[in-house]
Amino acid sequence: SAVISQKPSRDICQRGTSLTIQCQVDSQVTMMFWYRQQPGQSLTLIATANQGSEATYESGFVIDKFPISRPNLTFSTLTVSNMSPEDSSIYLCSALDGSNTEAFFGQGTRLTVV
Amino acid sequence: QKEVEQNSGPLSVPEGAIASLNCTYSDRGSQSFFWYRQYSGKSPELIMSIYSNGDKEDGRFTAQLNKASQYVSLLIRDSQPSDSATYLCAITDTGGFKTIFGAGTRLFVKA
Numbered sequence: 402s403a404v405i406s407q408k409p410s411r412d413i414c415q416r417g418t419s420l421t422i423q424c425q426v427d428s429q430v431t432m433m434f435w436y437r438q439q440p441g442q443s444l445t446l447i448a449t450a451n452q453g454s455e456a457t458y459e460s461g462f463v464i465d466k467f468p469i470s471r472p473n474l475t476f477s478t479l480t481v482s483n484m485s486p487e488d489s490s491i492y493l494c495s496a497l498d499g500s501n502t503e504a505f506f507g508q509g510t511r512l513t514v515v
Numbered sequence: 516q517k518e519v520e521q522n523s524g525p526l527s528v529p530e531g532a533i534a535s536l537n538c539t540y541s542d543r544g545s546q547s548f549f550w551y552r553q554y555s556g557k558s559p560e561l562i563m564s565i566y567s568n569g570d571k572e573d574g575r576f577t578a579q580l581n582k583a584s585q586y587v588s589l590l591i592r593d594s595q596p597s598d599s600a601t602y603l604c605a606i607t608d609t610g611g612f613k614t615i616f617g618a619g620t621r622l623f624v625k626a
Contacts, residue, residue, distance in 0.1 A: 432612050443603060444559070444616040493558055497612065502547050502566075504605075504614040506558040 403428040407494050407507030414484055414514050421480045422510045424494030429474035432497040434504070435467070439490045447492075450477040484514045518542055519617035521604050527623045534591040536602050536620050541585065544609030548580055550589045551603040553619065559603055563589060594624040 406425045414420050424433065433450040448456040448469055456469035471477040481488055494507040521538050528534045536550070547566055551559035563578040565571045565587070571578045577590040587606075591598055604617040 434613070443618040446613060446615065449613065495614070501612065502607070503549065503561055503564055505561065509558045 403430060403496065403498070403505070405494055405496060405505065405507035407510055409510055410508060411511040412513070414512065416485050416514055418484055419480055419482045420484065420512060421478050422492055422494070424477045424479070424507055426475045426496050430496040430498075431474070431501055433471060433477045434495040435469060435477070435479045436493040436495060437490045438493060438509070444493065447479070450479075481512065484512075486514045488512065489514045518608075518615050519604055519606055521617040521620050523618055523620060525621040525623055527625060528594050530594060530596060530624055530626050532594050532624075534594045534598065534622055534624070536589040536591075536604075536622070538587045538589075538604030538617055539585055540587070540604075540606050542606065542609055542615075543582075543585065545606040546611060547607040548578070548587045549605040549614070550576075550578060550587075551605060551616075553601045553603060555600075559616075591622075594622075596624050596626045598622060599624050 404427045408423050435447040436444040437447055438444050446459050447462045448458040450456050450469050450471040452471045466482055468480045492510045495504045519540050550563040552562050553559045563576050565578040565580045568580050568582055575592045579588045601619040601621050603619045605614050607614055
């Protein structure tokens with residue numbers, strides 16, 4: 402399957418600031434997603450990143466807090482805005498393989514908000 | 516009711532034994548089912564996918580699917596200490612694109 406490069410791998414941020422996470426796939430993919438994994442928890446889908454249009458957010462997640470861009474079929478960004486300690490989590494970029502069935506992941510971004 | 520339910524464990528088995536992991540799901544429209552392995556501090560890695568009722572074997576891993584019972588399982592034969600990880604059951608939603616994860620089962624294989 403394709404390889405996803407995600408950066409930064411980790412960051413420590415001050416509350417009230419914003420962080421943008423980048424996700425680069427080494428081949429074109431149709432579907433890209435952003436997940437959050439809070440400590441000791443499973444993966445929660447934040448949104449589907451749609452190429453050329455606004456992202457589709459899951460219940461409990463809003464664009465003002467988690468703006469997402471997807472300018473082309475290989476790249477997406479997630480911004481965590483106006484951060485609070487509750488946003489401390491691992492954020493994972495995901496894409497579907499060529500058959501659009503199996504999800505694979507970037508290495509994740511470990512975010513700590515202080 | 517959560518969409519994907521798993522026993523959080525931990526499940527502890529001796530080296531060489533069979534580890535059995537179970538999962539139930541609520542969306543009858545789901546067509547794709549997966550098992551991911553996640554080592555501590557790492558991202559999930561797909562180890563098995565299954566799309567039709569019955570068993571699917573890949574090396575030491577066997578996935579079992581029963582759509583009527585909305586049940587998926589993973590058997591790991593000849594368990595090794597390197598199998599110690601969290602195993603995440605996942606399904607695609609009715610639309611077929613979004614992958615929904617269970618809470619995961621922590622597996623410990625004792626040497």
